Amino acid sequence: MIENFISMNGYGLFVWLSFAITFSTCAIIYYKTYKTMKKYEKEFAKELEQLSVSERQLVLEKSRIASQVLASYNKSI
DSSP states (O other): OHHHHHHGGGTHHHHHHHHHHHHHHHHHHHHHHHHHHHHHHHHHHHHHHHSOHHHHHHHHHHOHHHHHHHHHHHHHO
8 A cells, every 4th residue: 555655656756755855945945945044144234333323223113124133132142
């Protein structure tokens, strides 16, 4: 029963290989996107820290995303 499922009437190699390639590609794209996002978060946090206190408060009040990025960046330090 399991053997028939894995072999899929002779097409199992192609089916499982395509699943493996698809999964690997999705994992690589996810990893690269995550890495790029973290890099941009660090750059944004550095730019935000260079602002004066009043400018920083203004940016954080106006932008919900800025406060979330800063909060997640502070957690990872």
